[in-house]
Amino acid sequence: MILFVRLEPLTLEAALRRVTPIPIHSDSDSDSGIDADTEATIALVSDAVVSGGQCLAFVRSRREAASLAKQLADVGFGTNTELAEDIRDIGTTPTGKQLADAVTAGVAFHHAGLRSDHRILIESAFRDRDLRVICATPTLAAGVNVPARRVVVRDLKRYTGEEMAWLPVLEVHQMCGRAGRPHLDPYGEAVLIGDITRSNDSDDNSDSHSAQISADNEQRDVRTESRWRRYVDTGPESIESQLTAPDAVRTHVLALIVAGFADSKDQVLDVFDSTFFAYQSSTADLTAVVDDVVAELIEMGLLTTETPETTLAATAVGKTVSQQYIQPTTGAELIDGIRSITSFPPEQISVLTALEVVCGTPDMHDTYLGNRERADLYRFATSNMDTFVTNLSEIDDFESWLCTIKLAQILTAWSKGVPIDEIVETYRVGPGDIESHVERARWLLGAADALTETLGVEIDIFAEGHAQL
Template sequence: EWLPTLEVHQMCGRAGRPGLDPHGEAVLVGAADTRDELVERYVEGEPESVESTLADPASLRTHVLSAVATGFAETESEILDVFEGTFYAREAGAGGLADAVGVAVGALVSADMVRRETAGGVDDYRLAATQVGETTSRQYVRPETGERIVGGLRTAAAMSNATTLTAFELICDTPDMQDTYLGNEERAEMYRFARRHAGVLTTEMHETDDFEQWLESVKTARILDEWIDGATVEELVEAYRIGPGDLDSRIERAEWLLSAAEALADTIGVGVPSVSRARSRL
């Protein structure tokens, strides 16, 4: 499958150090019989059109929360005014987002990220971020991630045996953590691992909306837990078929999400020492 032309141009554009190198060099590598198509696609070809993702429901919830939490908007109308200055509005007009913004606000209210403060009549209200919503926005995590972490923290706080694996599973089962491929050959072993450690996981198997995705998050959590216990990069690459660069990116994301979890724990007033232990050992 061919990479998008825009993506290749972006990578090639990183060649050379601005202000230090007079020019940069990028090399396209491919099979001999693809030379002409490589040139046609990536040297002579035009990049694909850029499309805004603002209208995507998950993206929209994040931006709506940000607009409310930062005080830029207190009503749905003001949220649309904020979006008038976006690339999406330039392409399609922010007015088309009116219904979607209403849905996003409703979802944020249900997630306890935003509250409606009635000013007079039933329809006369202003929007304000809750403490959880403010912390979620400040930590730059998606509302869905914040909601999942808060729920996981409350579950972990009620445990008497929460471990660093608990902390990692809590943050890995969020949309802000990258997926880790789970091969057919390791699925059964990961299932057995999850059953053996069910007592320290914040999600029960029968509660998952997407079992396969959750099992992938358990794999990521297991990798991170073994990493802080002293496993080497080579051992993890061999055992879990994960590239060294992919491991680095997951460790980096784990540090960010554990930091967000600590902040959210302070916000809701629960203590989960395993989160801080996991972060300090990364």
């Protein structure tokens, strides 16, 4: 069963009121190895292209995007050898090769694991109509201008790390909003797919068989009604202020004091009273929250009450932390790491030391740790303990620390000029993820180097690491 909406020059809200449910049954052999939802997606994509349009197909994961692109490439939507060669020229990682092979048949996939150069090429080719189909994760719908005649949302659930959860309504509407190219299409079409049941071609005309078909159809209707209520009748989720999240409060309190907008807890509360949070929660009292956060920032050494003119003031390191746009908790960890390094003999300090410090901070994105990697990572970590600021006996979350060491290894390999395809193969990480890690590490190494100057510490290892990256 699918939910179909044609988006004419209307608001998305108005268009959703014209949604039509359409039953679809698979008539292919049940041993084809392709599930019914994917079969329907392939049929809908093919129909859009044959009628002269372009199509975006959204799926739940990077792997699913690449897999669907391969299946669509087997159908074929023209040839684009020039674009494929451009992709190969940028990089020869397994992901890049897979992308180039799909593009040769007029299909591409798009997700955050791709190199940024590859993503830019795909987006540009699609806008120029040199590419007819993109299979993507929902990230493509956020902030990327790639409208298409038809949008197909195959997967309405994704794995959160704990369970399969429904996509937010706002996210689904964002994907549907890609349907319709201004000045090129008279309309756009958005299709939501879900729980397509296969029809049996059995010759059994028994009452029990008919009853089973009736039960299956009734169950499918219930599921379709559920999707209708979730994504059509119900509006997008309410936007809620995240100001009360501890990290956000710490960051904003420090910034307000550094910028001179407040020099006491009362003035901080006055500013918060003018925020979206206060509009949403007019009766909420943030006094206790601000009290706790100020106490934490003082303990971190980022704020002080020892000032003759104001109740609160930022310390020198507090100003640097705020001006580098890092979280206060990240700043505190960098300061601790810098002070630990000052006690090291010079021969024990290396860029790897600096990378361990920055890769363990809250502002550094985590990475995946595979079962097969743990033994090698443990051996590497224990053989380099003299280089690290962390004491093995004091580690609270060993799994998280191993992820820190893996990130440090990835960045070390990058800094030494190891080819990106070799890094991808060795550490099982996407090319786009490597770029993201490198960019964040540069930022944090620069922040750490600024803190060494503020602290008056003569350590150039962070600047050296920044230069190498």
